[in-house]
Amino acid sequence: MTTDPTSETLAELGATSPEAVREKFAVLQARFDADIARRGSDADEQPALAAEWTGRKAGALTRIAEHWLRPAPAELKRVVGQEFQKLKAHVESVLEQKRAELDARAEAASAALDRIDLSLPGVERRVGTRHLVRQTFDELIGIFLSIGFSVVEGPEIETPYYNFEALGIPEHHPARDNMDTFYIDGSRGNHLLRTHTSPMQIRTMEKQPPPVRIVVPGKVYRRDNPDATHGYMFHQIEGLAVDTDITFCDFKGTVEYFVREFLGPKARTRLRPSYFPFTEPSAEVDASCHVCGGSGCRICKFSGWIELFGAGMVNPAVYGFVNYDAEKLSGFAFGMGVDRLAMMKHGITELPLLFGNDVRFLRQFP
Numbered sequence: 001m002t003t004d005p006t007s008e009t010l011a012e013l014g015a016t017s018p019e020a021v022r023e024k025f026a027v028l029q030a031r032f033d034a035d036i037a038r039r040g041s042d043a044d045e046q047p048a049l050a051a052e053w054t055g056r057k058a059g060a061l062t063r064i065a066e067h068w069l070r071p072a073p074a075e076l077k078r079v080v081g082q083e084f085q086k087l088k089a090h091v092e093s094v095l096e097q098k099r100a101e102l103d104a105r106a107e108a109a110s111a112a113l114d115r116i117d118l119s120l121p122g123v124e125r126r127v128g129t130r131h132l133v134r135q136t137f138d139e140l141i142g143i144f145l146s147i148g149f150s151v152v153e154g155p156e157i158e159t160p161y162y163n164f165e166a167l168g169i170p171e172h173h174p175a176r177d178n179m180d181t182f183y184i185d186g187s188r189g190n191h192l193l194r195t196h197t198s199p200m201q202i203r204t205m206e207k208q209p210p211p212v213r214i215v216v217p218g219k220v221y222r223r224d225n226p227d228a229t230h231g232y233m234f235h236q237i238e239g240l241a242v243d244t245d246i247t248f249c250d251f252k253g254t255v256e257y258f259v260r261e262f263l264g265p266k267a268r269t270r271l272r273p274s275y276f277p278f279t280e281p282s283a284e285v286d287a288s289c290h291v292c293g294g295s296g297c298r299i300c301k302f303s304g305w306i307e308l309f310g311a312g313m314v315n316p317a318v319y320g321f322v323n324y325d326a327e328k329l330s331g332f333a334f335g336m337g338v339d340r341l342a343m344m345k346h347g348i349t350e351l352p353l354l355f356g357n358d359v360r361f362l363r364q365f366p
């Protein structure tokens, strides 16, 4: 006994009346419908299912034609033929319908992959800009390049000699207290992080005969308590001009030119007496407030003036350290806090904003 009725004839199955024949066909159709319900919507299963039913050599329909239809006795031939055509039409039409459904589903899936929605907004790629500190450096350097200065840079790790002694700040000099220093190899060791860019004055004059006209941009370090306006590191530009005929008038004229270039043609300059170990006389350079024009406002603390930087005529004692002839030479020097100038010019009150790398802040200075 075999479980597949299509491998036996109807006579062998005992179907000898039209009713019995119709019943055998009904059972087959029910089996097909069950097969379709189970596997007909699966893209991998469906071709195998179709082959099982309609395959030309071994498909169920072929076997029915061979085993049921051809050997059918004359009196049942007509009903077997009719039932066979009905089943065949049903099987073929249902399979065709399932195939169309699968095709449509595959097409929709691939269309979804390919679709480009031209109405979607594009991806904006932001172009980077120079950091505000870099912009300020470039602006300051540009002003001095335009009047004949050149740019030199130097090491951030210095020796006490270049950072202090050669600039007239020996051990125990009170000025050292104002520059609380990071020593690299222990307290009061032989290497330190420079506390100002002034060591490059000495290094430059050691290497080159006068005249000298340089600006020195760079980072400097001090042990400080970080707050809204102080950090462990800040940016500075040092300036030095030395020649045979430089007077205080040249110094003042250079400073005034710089202030007008940096803050605008209406800016006025004021020099206040001050003290630095390596300049004599020394001055604090103030400018009329660029916000209120001098009438007084919050930015200038209602004084009308803004403190810009310290400067002065080079102390002749410095020339002794670099074998320059103090009798014949004279010059001036200045040191500017670049971060401070950037904050002052742009009305920024918090120094940490400059170093936070918050693009929302940085984008305001394209």
Ligand SMILES: [Zn+2]
Pocket (backbone or CB within 6 Å): 289, 290, 291, 292, 293, 294, 295, 296, 297, 298, 299, 300, 301, 302, 304, 305
């Ligand atoms: Zn003001």
